[in-house]
Amino acid sequence: MKKLTGKGARFLKTIHIVCIAIWFGGVMSWFPLVYGADISNFETTYAAYLNMRSIAWNVIGWGGIGSLLTGLMNALFTNWGLFKHKWLTVKFFTVVCLILYGMFFLEARMLLNIDLLELNGASALESEAFLRNHAYIRYGLILEVAVFVFIISVSVFKPWKKSG
Numbered sequence: 001m002k003k004l005t006g007k008g009a010r011f012l013k014t015i016h017i018v019c020i021a022i023w024f025g026g027v028m029s030w031f032p033l034v035y036g037a038d039i040s041n042f043e044t045t046y047a048a049y050l051n052m053r054s055i056a057w058n059v060i061g062w063g064g065i066g067s068l069l070t071g072l073m074n075a076l077f078t079n080w081g082l083f084k085h086k087w088l089t090v091k092f093f094t095v096v097c098l099i100l101y102g103m104f105f106l107e108a109r110m111l112l113n114i115d116l117l118e119l120n121g122a123s124a125l126e127s128e129a130f131l132r133n134h135a136y137i138r139y140g141l142i143l144e145v146a147v148f149v150f151i152i153s154v155s156v157f158k159p160w161k162k163s164g
Contacts, residue, residue: 004077012077016070023063024148026055027102027141034138039131042122049114056107064099071095086160091151098147106140109133 004012030052037048071092075082083089113133116124124130 001077003079005079009074009078012070012074016067016074019063019066019070021063023060023067026059026063027144027148029055029059030141034134034141039125039134042117042125045125046114046117049110049117052110053114056102056110060102064095064102068095068099085158087154087158090160091154094147094151094154098144098151101140101147102144106137106144109136109140113137 033048033052033055037045039045072082074080075088075092080088082092110133113124113130116127116130116133120127
């Protein structure tokens with residue numbers, strides 16, 4: 001298979017970095033919604049959760065998928081390879097785990113809380129399930145950013161890189 005070099009490889013890398021920026025920007029935009037929302041007020045909490053859903057589906061999801069696909073394309077169509085360097089393999093599996101965590105842990109709790117708000121109105125704000133899910137989202141968001149910092153650090157420092 002012919003490999004991309006020069007301008008083609010740099011273009012693909014640029015698209016990859018843009019996708020990561022979109023994904024990370026979407027995650028960061030959850031912070032004021034999760035930490036700034038007055039969860040004792042139904043209207044502001046409901047609006048914050050609807051905005052979180054919109055960001056998850058329209059920004060975070062597409063950025064994450066784009067990052068994963070362009071990363072795979074970089075591995076397959078350039079000389080980097082996916083399993084040729086340990087740091088790339090670690091980065092790939094960490095990205096997959098981060099996507100799954102976002103979808104099946106954070107997004108799932110967000111959607112459960114939206115359901116609770118829509119079914120129970122203001123009384124949902126006092127329910128144990130809502131408060132537990134909100135706390136999981138708060139702490140989970142910090143974990144997600146920490147993993148992003150790890151992925152970026154691996155990309156920059158390339159630990160375990162073969163010398164020579």
